[in-house]
Amino acid sequence: MAARLKDMPVDDSRLGDFRIDSPAEIAATLKRLADANVPLSLHAPTGISIAATLWTAEAQRGLVSFSLLPNETQLDALVECDEATVVGYLDSIRLQFDVNHLVLVHRGSHTALNAAFPGELFRFQRRSGFRVQPLVRSAPVATLRHPMIPDMQLGLRVLDVSIGGCALFLPHDVPPLDPGVLMNGVVLDLDADTRVMTGLRLQHVTSINPDSGGVRLGCEMVAPQADGLRALQRYIDQTQKRRRMLTLD
Known part of the structure; x- marks a missing residue:
């Protein structure tokens, strides 16, 4: 944790x-x-x-x-x-x-x-500046309650993240979400040192490929905690550096 x-x-x-x-x-x-x-x-x-x-x-x-x-x-x-x-x-x-x-x-x-x-x-x-895909070993997860089913707790895989938004993977066996919905109290656990508490507004839902077993949720962060944004900026910088090192290897 x-x-x-x-x-x-x-x-x-x-x-x-x-x-x-x-x-x-x-x-x-x-x-x-x-x-x-x-x-x-x-x-x-x-x-x-x-x-x-x-x-x-x-x-x-x-x-x-x-x-x-x-x-x-x-x-x-x-x-x-x-x-x-x-x-x-x-x-x-x-x-x-x-x-x-x-x-x-x-x-x-x-x-x-x-x-x-x-x-x-x-x-x-702004969010368009840098978008990074987390390293596989970190297995980042977004924890939230389904906005239409408050009793349903979700743990969704984070596909990519930027300073103002993120993409999440929603499996096909989870009730769908509608674009425009606001999800409050979301916790993004990106690695052992980076936790971001924020709201997320769902901007768009897109298919990944027929075999993926789910869809991609493109989300904008809404009023994230300032400490979380500082941690997120460090995470983005470090992930970029590690990816460059892996490419050189």
């Missing part, structure tokens, strides 16, 4: 590759999100998700404010959680940061969601 993330040694020398913790730099990055009206998704720990854009980010006031889609049905449930993970893409970079102290603000017919200014922001290379 892989070690839990909190028990893993973290290579602090690599945190700078991902983390922004300067208030001025965070403010500048958030301003770019607001100026470009970048679509964002806000994910609560309970699995609730809403769409929004960033309206303002004021470091001096310690405040960020989001514009919301009209008639957002899950807004009240998100506010009750009082915290959310914000995910968006700027150029070729995936941006992710946590917000808390969520407050709804009504200005006439417009509703905004205010939150405390984030203390750190993470940026990761």
